[in-house]
Amino acid sequence: MQLSTKTLLLLLFITILSFSSAVYVQQAYVVPALLELEAKADRKDVERVIIGFDMVRNLLNTLAYDYAIRDDTYHYISNRDKSYLTETFPIETFVSNDFDVALLADRQGTIIWSVNANLTEETFFPLGFFDTTELIPYIADASIAYPGAPISISGIVNTSLGPMIFASYSVLKSDESGESPGSLLFGRQIDSYIAEEVADVVKIKFTTSPLTQSEAQHLKDKTLLQQYRNDNNIHWYLTDIYEQPILNISLQLGERAFGDTVISKPVMAALGIIIISWLIIILTLNRELVQPILKIGKHLLHIRRTGDYSVRLNSHRNDEVGTLSNECDLLIEYIEKQQEIVEQQSLELRRLSFEDGLTKLANRRRFDQLLNDYWTLGSRD
Numbered sequence: 001m002q003l004s005t006k007t008l009l010l011l012l013f014i015t016i017l018s019f020s021s022a023v024y025v026q027q028a029y030v031v032p033a034l035l036e037l038e039a040k041a042d043r044k045d046v047e048r049v050i051i052g053f054d055m056v057r058n059l060l061n062t063l064a065y066d067y068a069i070r071d072d073t074y075h076y077i078s079n080r081d082k083s084y085l086t087e088t089f090p091i092e093t094f095v096s097n098d099f100d101v102a103l104l105a106d107r108q109g110t111i112i113w114s115v116n117a118n119l120t121e122e123t124f125f126p127l128g129f130f131d132t133t134e135l136i137p138y139i140a141d142a143s144i145a146y147p148g149a150p151i152s153i154s155g156i157v158n159t160s161l162g163p164m165i166f167a168s169y170s171v172l173k174s175d176e177s178g179e180s181p182g183s184l185l186f187g188r189q190i191d192s193y194i195a196e197e198v199a200d201v202v203k204i205k206f207t208t209s210p211l212t213q214s215e216a217q218h219l220k221d222k223t224l225l226q227q228y229r230n231d232n233n234i235h236w237y238l239t240d241i242y243e244q245p246i247l248n249i250s251l252q253l254g255e256r257a258f259g260d261t262v263i264s265k266p267v268m269a270a271l272g273i274i275i276i277s278w279l280i281i282i283l284t285l286n287r288e289l290v291q292p293i294l295k296i297g298k299h300l301l302h303i304r305r306t307g308d309y310s311v312r313l314n315s316h317r318n319d320e321v322g323t324l325s326n327e328c329d330l331l332i333e334y335i336e337k338q339q340e341i342v343e344q345q346s347l348e349l350r351r352l353s354f355e356d357g358l359t360k361l362a363n364r365r366r367f368d369q370l371l372n373d374y375w376t377l378g379s380r381d
Contacts, residue, residue, distance in 0.1 A: 006319070007285060011278045019271050042229055045204050045251055046236045052198035053238060060186055061154045061167040063097055068169035068184040069150060069176060077104060077112065077171055077182040085113060095122055101164065101187030103132050107142045107180065134159050135185055138166055138241070145170035145180035155241035162210065163190040163238070163247045190247060205252040211237060216245040229253055297323040
């Protein structure tokens with residue numbers, strides 16, 4: 001078998017092995033690692049959206065505290081002065097602060113005033129449009145509030161109007177003194193406007209939709225660590241105050257920056273580069289190695305036939321390297337024999353140069369050498 005054929009078969013084997021290894025490494029290590037990094041980034045995006053809704057809840061919570069810890073609110077629950085309502089809660093208050101439900105309750109939790117605003121039309125809905133008694137379970141319990149320690153509760157609840165962010169505080173004087181006479185609650189319905197507001201803050205596109213009971217149960221059994229994107233989307237949920245899924249969030253994510261198929265474009269590109277590289281190597285080896293080896297072999301064969309050198313290697317290889325080895329070994333064997341003769345003659349000449357021809361004793365040259373050696377040794381010591 002010719003050396004070029006052996007080289008071609010070897011390179012073909014290496015190519016197949018390299019390609020198989022690349023596919024295995026990609027599917028076993030690279031793709032899972034990239035998917036995990038992508039999942040981490042996606043989960044951070046989900047967390048940012050959740051934080052965005054928390055920001056809305058915190059703003060509403062701050063607003064509720066500001067209106068609950070007021071002297072005029074404190075006095076209204078006691079004397080029910082209607083001028084307080086008209087001055088404190090005109091429609092502009094709701095529009096400018098982005099909340100659409102407000103109610104006041106007495107110390108026993110009975111609603112004494114409530115209103116539902118239409119922020120789009122900048123007007124109030126008629127009485128009975130929304131039954132605010134649905135929110136009674138979420139009103140802060142004023143009966144357990146102490147001076148200097150208002151009671152608060154906030155979160156997301158499901159109502160007949162849909163999911164709603166709410167914040168409730170027990171009412172106290174502006175210096176947080178006195179016994180709490182009741183509570184205040186503000187609510188904001190989660191609609192497309194609030195979703196756009198949060199999306200603008202967190203810079204992520206997403207949509208919201210109600211959750212069915214089966215969807216809620218399915219998502220409840222999963223953790224955010226297990227959530228992966230599907231068709232450049234990732235679905236998660238908001239939870240209510242009882243940590244139950246209440247609202248579906250669908251994040252619209254960017255295109256995946258890598259492929260997860262078995263035969264991906266990078267792998268195919270790498271295979272093409274490998275094949276082209278091997279072809280270049282084969283042509284280079286044939287021109288730079290195989291042909292010169294054949295030429296050297298012929299030259300050494302010529303030397304052997306002219307009688308300058310005589311060689312016997314007994315090589316069993318039947319290729320160009322075997323031919324070169326036979327001829328080179330024959331030449332090396334000849335050179336080694338000449339070297340042995342030269343070394344023997346050199347040793348003999350050295351011996352003769354250090355002894356007297358008549359007495360066979362060391363001569364003056366040997367004496368001078370030893371004197372110099374011992375003098376140098378003595379000087380060093």
